[in-house]
Every structure is written in structure tokens, then in C-alpha cells.
Amino acid sequence: MKKVAIPLLFIFAILSLTLTACGGTHDGSNGNIVEKMAIFTLMALTVFSIFLVLFDGSKERSNRSSGKVDLIQHGSTYPLSATDLTGYPVYVWDYRSSFHKIVFHPDGPLMKSLSVSTNGLDPAVTVAGTWVLTSDGKVQVTLNSAWTTRIYTCISMNSSAVLMQPDFGLAEAWYLGSGGLANIQISIFGYSASNPATMKFTSSLVSGRTVYWATYPCIVVTSSGEVAVNYETTYGMIMFNEDGILTKSIDNKIGSTPNYTPSISGTWSVDDESGVLSMTVSGFTTVASILAQESEYCELLVSTTAGNRLWYSDPTNAPGKLAAYISEGCRLVQSDYK
Numbered sequence: 001m002k003k004v005a006i007p008l009l010f011i012f013a014i015l016s017l018t019l020t021a022c023g024g025t026h027d028g029s030n031g032n033i034v035e036k037m038a039i040f041t042l043m044a045l046t047v048f049s050i051f052l053v054l055f056d057g058s059k060e061r062s063n064r065s066s067g068k069v070d071l072i073q074h075g076s077t078y079p080l081s082a083t084d085l086t087g088y089p090v091y092v093w094d095y096r097s098s099f100h101k102i103v104f105h106p107d108g109p110l111m112k113s114l115s116v117s118t119n120g121l122d123p124a125v126t127v128a129g130t131w132v133l134t135s136d137g138k139v140q141v142t143l144n145s146a147w148t149t150r151i152y153t154c155i156s157m158n159s160s161a162v163l164m165q166p167d168f169g170l171a172e173a174w175y176l177g178s179g180g181l182a183n184i185q186i187s188i189f190g191y192s193a194s195n196p197a198t199m200k201f202t203s204s205l206v207s208g209r210t211v212y213w214a215t216y217p218c219i220v221v222t223s224s225g226e227v228a229v230n231y232e233t234t235y236g237m238i239m240f241n242e243d244g245i246l247t248k249s250i251d252n253k254i255g256s257t258p259n260y261t262p263s264i265s266g267t268w269s270v271d272d273e274s275g276v277l278s279m280t281v282s283g284f285t286t287v288a289s290i291l292a293q294e295s296e297y298c299e300l301l302v303s304t305t306a307g308n309r310l311w312y313s314d315p316t317n318a319p320g321k322l323a324a325y326i327s328e329g330c331r332l333v334q335s336d337y338k
Contacts, residue, residue, distance in 0.1 A: 076155070077153050077154060077155055078137070078154040078155070078156070078157045078162075079136055079137020079138070079154070080133065080137050080138070080139060080154050081133075081137070082106065082133055084176055085104040085131075085133070085139065085176075086104050086105070086106045087177070087178075088176065088177055088178050088180055089101050089102065089103050089125075089180065089181070090102045090103075090104065090174050090175065090176055090180065091174070091175040091180045091181055091184040092172055092173070092174055092175075093161070093172075093173040093175070093184055093187065093188065093221045094115055094172075094221065094225055095115070095221060095222075095223060095224075095225050096188075096220070096221055096222055096223045097117050097188055097189075098115045098116060098117040098188075099115065099116065099175075099184050099188065100112065100113050100114060100115045100116065100123065101113040101122070101123050101125055102125070103125050104131055104139075108130050108131065108132065109127055109129075109130060109131075110127075110128055110129045110130055110131045110141060110142075110143075111125035111126060111127055111128060112125055112126070112128035112129075112143075113125045113126075119185050119188075119189040119191075119192070119193040119194075120185070120192075120193030120194050121194075122181055122194055127144075128143055128144060128145065129141060129142045129143040129144045129145075130142050134151070137154070138151050138152060138153050138154075139151070139152040139164070140152075150166045150167060150168070150169070151166065151167045152164045152165065152166050152167075152172075153165050153166075153167075155171070155331075156327075156328045156331065158321075158324035158325045158327065158328055159217075159310070159325050159328070160175055160176065160177055160179055160180065160183040161173045161174070161175050161183065161184075161187065161217060161219065161328075162174050162175075162176060163219070163227065163328065170225060170226050170227065171226075171227045172227065173219060173221055173227050175187075179195075179292060181194050181195065182194060182195040182291075182292050183292065183301070186216070186291055186292065186301055186308060187216070187217045187220075190303070190308060191291060191303065192291070192292065195292065197289065197290050197291050197292055199275075199290045199292075199293050199300075200274070200275020200276075200289070200290060201270050201275045201276065201277040201288070201289065201290060202270060202272055202275070203269075203270045203272060205270075206240045206268065206270055206277060207240060207242050208240065208241070208242050209239075209240050209313050210237065210238070210239045210240070210313065210315065210318070211237070211238050211240070211311045211312065211313045211318070212235070212236075212237050212260070212311070212312045212313075212318040212319055212321075212322040213235060213236060213237070213238065213302075213309045213310065213311050213312070213322075214233060214234070214235035214236075214309065214310050214322055214325055214326055215230060215232060215233040215234055215235065215307060215308070215309065215310075216301060216308040216309055216310040217230060218230050218233040218254065218325065218326060218328055218329035219328055219329055219332065227332070228332060229254060229329040229330075229332040229333050230254070230329060231254060232307075233253075233254040233326070233329055234251040234252060234253055234254070235251070235252050235254075235258070235322060235326055236248060236249040236250060236251050236252055236260065237249045237260040237262070238279075239262060240268055244267055244268060244269060245265060245266070245267060245268075246265065246266050246267065246268045246279060246281075247262035247263075247264065247265050247266075248262065248263075248264045248265075248266070248281070249261055249262060249263060249264070250263060250264070254326065254329050254330065254333065255329075255330055255333045258323070258326075260319070264281055264282075265281070266279060266280050266281030266282070267279075267280045268280070275289060275290070276288070276289050277289070286304050286305050286306055287304065287305055288302050288303065288304040288305075288309070289302070289303050290302055290303075291303045291308065299311055299312050299313055299314065300313075310325065
């Protein structure tokens, strides 16, 4: 506001001086010429000042409207391989409740579907353009409809959903691997109608395990197609002791320093027939069932009465995998990419 106000005051001062000069008396031709030159100079300065104000304002508006931080400049990048793209179809979360499918043919054609918002539908694809993988593992896509070419850089590869940053435009959430369709449906609709869960909890699967968990997904796509952090994301640790007692950490919030110290206790049990896990803490019971198992990127996707969860239980790398998964959302928070 100050940047605009100061030049405007300067303009008003010049206009006042100009009007004063125009209203003065004219004694002699020399004085008349001097006054005309003064008036001309003042008018030129006025126009120049107006131009500066408009330029500065438009530049400031442009900076505000762009308002995005280039995520590529604020984190690591990951080269993709041809197998990452051609092994299975790629599913792109394009809006809050919809997605589309891309098939990268090994020979170069690119096939794409329309956007769909129906759970259980694996959309059909048609030829839409071509693609190549650059020497540094980036994806160059050329669409026939607009004859435009974009180069996508993978900026996160910590779960089934990877963040892809084009050379211009918004970052995109791509789901890779054999579980791509199920995982994107779980992200959008809460469960997959295409690949219903077949795996169940058993006492032997849970007993003696320590799991590191987090809300799934930790990134979301807005109604305008923008990838953003899921601010409802929480994460923590649960130890399932063999005697039916569980101990857990606090529920850490996204962006906070993790605290996995066991500080809360309760009980757990599994109905081996239904495959449902029950966890009771402070008189409140949470039940959980398995939505999917995706060995390529994560261990278990779990549905609970408190929301969907991603579970890691490998004792050697579970904390690291959880940290990498949470870093997707933290990166968006730190970049203020809202």
C-alpha cells in the first residue's frame, strides 16, 4: 500500500503545480515560452509517474497471484525408469473427487482417459500423444490435442502416490505400481470398489509387532486441481504386546517434531473370523480392518473408525519409511504451497 501511495502523492503534487502554472499570467513571450516548457515537463513527469505506479502494481499483483514456491528448488528430485511408467498404468489424481488414467506404451505412444469420479471404474484410454524419458529420468509428454510439451520431474517417491512437478503449472499426484488403481480410489473415496480387500487381521499378524502409522493420504488434491497437504494428518507408534496390552505414542501432528515415546496404554484383540482388530484406550474402542497390501511402496493400508491409516511394521526401516512418507506433506507445508 505504501509503494502505491507515495507515487500517487507525487503525481497529485505535480498536477497541482501544473494547474498553478497554467493559471499564471503571461508577461512577455520569453516568460510564455518558459512556462510552456515547464508545463510540458511537468506533464511528461506525470505520465511517467503514472506508468511507474501501474507497472509496480501489476508486478506486485502478478507476484501475489503466482504465490507458488517452486518445489523442485526446495527438495530432492528422483529420476524415473521406463519400468516405473510402463510396468502398470499410471493414475493421476486431478481434482478432489476425480482421477484419470495414463498408459505409457514402451514404444512411445501415450494413451489417456477422461476424468472419472466413480469408485470401481477403471477408465478406458485412447491415444492422446507421445512420451519420452529424458537422460536424467524426467518424463517429456506431448499431447496431440494442444500440441504442447511438458517435462515432468519426480520430486517425491516415498509411497504409491508420487509428486510430479511439470516445467510449468501445478504439481500432480501420480499413483504408480500394481496397486495404483486401488490406492487412488482409497485416497479419494476411502476404499477401493475395484480391488476389495482380501487380507484380514489375525492374532499372529499383530501379536508382538510394533507399527509406525500415519494418516492416509498425507497429501490431497483440491477442487481446483492443486496438490496440498492434508492438515488432518497425524502419525505415531503402537506396540502390540503378546499379552493383549498395547502401548502407543501421542498422535503427532503434521510438521511437528516426532515423539514416538510410549506414553499411553490400552488393550487389543483380533476377531480371527472377521479379521477385525479392536484397540481400546481410555475406554474408547477403535476397530480396524485391512484395505490393501502394497509391498512395492508400503506395507498395509488400514481402515479404522478414526480414518484410514498407513502402517509400517518392518523393525529395521519402519521409522525411516514413515519419515519419508510424512516428508511429502512437510515439504508442502514448508514451501507454503497452499
